[in-house]
Amino acid sequence: MSRVDESVREVNFDGLVGPTHNYAGLAAGNLASKRHQGLTANPKEGALQGLAKMKSLMEAGYAQGVLPPQQRPDIGALRELGFGGSDRDVLAHAADQAPELLRAVCSASSMWTANAATVTPSVDAPDRRAHFTPANLQSSFHRFLEPETTGRVLKAIFRNERHFAHHPALPATPAFSDEGAANHTRLGGEHGEPGVHLFVYGRRAFGSVAGDGREPTRYPARQTLEASQAVARQHGLTDAQTVFAQQHPDAIDAGVFHNDVIAVGNGPVLLYHEMAFLDEESTLEALRARMETPLIPVRVPVEAMSLDDAVGSYLFNSQLLSNPDGSMTLVVPGECQANETVWRVIQDLILAGHNPIGEVIVKDVKQSMQNGGGPACLRLRVALSSAEREAIKARVLLTPALHEDLTAWVERHYRDLLAPEDLADPQLASESLTALDELTGLLEIGSVYPFQLG
Template identity: 60%
Template sequence: MKNAREYNFDGLVGPSHNYAGLSFGNVASFSNVKSASNPKQAALQGLAKMRSLAARGFAQALLPPQMRPSFRLLRGIGFTGSDADVITKAYREAPVILASAYSASPMWTANAATVSPSADTADARVHFTVANLNNKLHRSYEHVQTERTLRALFGDERHFAVHEALPSTPAFGDEGAANHTRLCAGHGSPGVELFVYGRVEFDPDAPAPQHYPARQTLEASQAVARLHGLDGTRTVFAQQAPDTVDQGVFHNDVIAVGNDDVLFYHQRAFLDEHGTLHALRRAMANVHAELRAVRVDSSEVSVADAVSSYLFNSQLLSKPDGRMALVVPQECHENPAVSRYLQKLTASGGPIDELISFDLRQSMRNGGGPACLRLRVSLTDEEAGAMHQGVVMTDALHARLVAWVEKHYRDRLSPADLGDPALAIEVQTALDELTGILGLPGLYEF
């Protein structure tokens, strides 16, 4: 077993953070549609979380924001003229599409890609497959910049393989790491990769949600596993419970989270709970590990409470003493049922003995909690040294980024502000400066 650590790459919130309510199926996002947002507060909340976890000794890095608005999208559907002309015309003729071009969703880097560490892959490299996110217009164009960013950070092909997004068709709907969990005895040892999907494209008789869309297909998950060269005896595919998707569980990371040999999940997470656990235990025997399943019964926490509090959209982090900390949003303490459960959980003597909570209300109101904000990448010491170092969180980087946010970000952004061409100039100016701070010249297509 090689020495390896899990790095969490959190999304740095962009200067145009806004609540457009574009994500049907995401209850929090939809319920805050057209509210005024606070981009400065959102970015500072995210940076405070990154700094705090880095100070605790957890490996922490960031992924930079994407350029907004997407002029590639707007010009591609017929808006012409100068950048200001394009924004003015789009705001007048198609404000929902302009909002889509201004989407804040890249901050949730759990959807950026699916990642397999070198201990699991056939060629012993870390593999990334960029998510196509083709279920929603406002996310469907993210993959272009995501691939560009990942290649800038993980460009050493001796250690890393970055795959482009799967074909952008419903059959290969792929939402990235939000529907993927790795279970193992240690980050440097071979593990079991669990892919969770919502529907099967080529089996019309397979169960599927009836109200909200199932964003991940079995076919997409299988394609990623092939691209990464995963061992079939250590790969498990499981379906989400369709009725749970219809209650707002749009990704598996809203109802389950895993780390090392622990799977923390809700009773209603999977269509076949018994079969999923059996398959995981059988696969984990192949890596000489034993699954520790922490099940939350519906009688203790309902699906509705899990969704509203984002209990499972949490980070499960390994501590030096072998126990685990659960990073939860502040909303978990404000929900009576969830708060009671968490007190019981940490006192139970099980693997999770500590809670770390953060105020992430700006992200939560837009539909994403702590787990949405991070992309997990397990790296050996050599691999960590080969990636771009400018995005690794330190006190010095934190201070520079806070000053940058204070300089460039508005503290209030209303839906009408998206129609102001000045906002686009502000965003471009801020991101141009950011490339210097992070040491990533040429990151954006300005």
Template identity: 60%
Template sequence: MKSYEVNFDGLVGPTHNYGGLSYGNVASQSNSQQSSNPKEAALQGLAKMKALMDMGFQQGVLAPQERPDVAALRRLGFSGTDAQVIERAAKEAMPLLVASCSASSMWVANAATVSPSADTADGRVHFTAANLNCKYHRSIEHPTTSHVLGAMFANQQHFAHHAALPAVAQFGDEGAANHTRFCREYGEAGVEFFVFGRSAFDNRFAAPQKYPARQTLEASQAVARLHGLRDEGVVYAQQNPNVIDQGVFHNDVIAVGNGEVLFYHEDAFLETDKMLAELQGKLAKVGGNFQSVCVPRSAVTVDDAVRSYLFNSQLLSRADGSMLLIVPQECQANERVWAYLQSLTSSGGLIREVKVFDLKQSMQNGGGPACLRLRVALNETELAAVNPGVIMTAPLYGSLTAWVEKHYRDRLSETDLADPQLLLECRTALDELTQILKLGAVYPFQIN
């Protein structure tokens, strides 16, 4: 039976703005308070989805969330009509209104951790929504994330869904941004690779000193248990705390894996040699041949990696066994990074081609190509069980492009977030979107 890795990209929401909410994310903080262009952001994301579909890759779409999140503001003590809640929040606590308007759910690499059926004890694809507990504006996402994923992957014979882990610091979980999987074929048993920044209970592990380590070892272990993963099919690795302090807030800012290949920076991990040996040994037991491509710090510094998002790229398998790297324009603009990529692709190694995409609107807020996609390995039967409304096709691309053109603003500043009309615009757009994607009622305003 054939199997695929399907990329489900996050559709950028109508309230895309530069709130500077993500401490530890250099781009997010440095572009804070600039005016954004939600329409351009959504169209840039859709263009990438369409391009990958046209290249023959399986591509899907994951819907954005309702924003501003008026219910979240009500939980913080604001009352009255929806318009009054927004008005009060803007007047009394603008940072809370900005947080409630964040379109950060576009970065669906943080939506959940996904384990394919070939790895799990019950033979189903397992999803655990990430609690994103480190940042308030992201911690409010997981209830709707669970509803949307449940509507996309609804067949209980093939799919299992788990609620987010307890919303406490000890179980901080950032989803697939700190998780990848190595395998010979997507439908065969593989090795799941969990990367953590700190341990909540074991002080033998070093921790960063400047920026928070968002993923804990304990959260990764809990997800592995929930998904019924075998010990011999799991490897845990610690992210280098020094690179976290340089702005590497997730592992997918410093490493990316696919198939049998790990593409990573020399400074990405602690105890790298031990980790690589464990990956190689465990993958060999299921018939795989683990390979790694290390980018030396002499060629690309950590600062280069953070500013260009070289590793926040998509590593995709071609039919001939070679690999394609999808990178943002910022890689081409960085002289050292681009020189390295030219050398890499001309060397005849595993990664043979680089394609560049304009994702400036997302990049300025701290998210590149890898942030925008959630990978789900599916066999043919499972793919057929996915809600067909969320699988990208040429007609769906046309419908979504027209939908964005109809509903999105082309400029949004912080003062615009206080406009109650923005909430009505968002709800009208999302109500129409659920019909386009055949999701049913997934948003609070539709359910309550």
């Protein structure tokens, strides 16, 4: 008989949209990011949209947490790349000599916390602690800058060593390219029951690739099998608890840069597009063989929805949430409702199908969507027992009072408009540091940013 901790709840930790939110088009294979490159962004609107989504889910009874953004612009990174002088000089020289680097060190991509780390809940770990590994994000320079601060933030929030274990990010080399929970899904019964971990990769670094030997040719595969296996080893997961599946290369070439753009799982339900996995049948068979609770696959065939519609609407980058009565709620971006084909799939195939998904909620996260991130990108899922939730001393679990404080903080510090040329403004850098210094106090996480550590 499997152990079940009925106090376990899944907490969705959403990333706050940072003060330097902009459309730099930095991510290869992220079609929305490239399509909106160079447009003027609205950081304040983006942050308030994210907070509104968090508040609505909190009010609906879902456990909701908050993660802070990164320190941006990362002037320290520019100094390491040879730019000298005062901070003002560094920004000016970078804007003149290497504007692409300035855009990279101003990226607010940490808002997509599905990439922050991979998490194994304590019910699955041999030492009965929740395990965290920050993703190295080495496949792109602007995200490679994040893991060090991410690790400090996670340790500041989940600091009780009795309940939480922290691992270093994997070596930042192509062989161990790791994109975090965006390529990881935990499936099973209730959140407090042991689960099975589905790791999805795009390529192998060593030896021949799986399946028919195919890899994407248009866009890079960001996750390696070796990285997924290493994270599983760090967390003490066994073969009986893991499934490693290759993402379909045609999906990657169509703009599915992470598995969470083509599949989403929760409990026993796996909602996925026909083109999600290179070997769909073997992936499902492996899950069924390991899961104690029967798998409920919800398959969307190509005939019902093309890859282009899947990528354009981000249907599969939605949040799938459990309700006390056993039903599930799907939280989709507004773009799904705007697409007639996708909305018909939601109504006729998903809601009308034989599965627990009984409700769809539409949320406006346009500022995030235009940069290539939907509702699922914006959150890191952490299943926590009541004792583990009580062990969190930081003020990061959302309450009406915290939401009010964060909204007022955004209103005080964020700009309404941010154009590409504004990234060189030294005042923006000063505004961001002031905002982040105040935020660490609001969240009670201590000093986590480079400028606070000296």
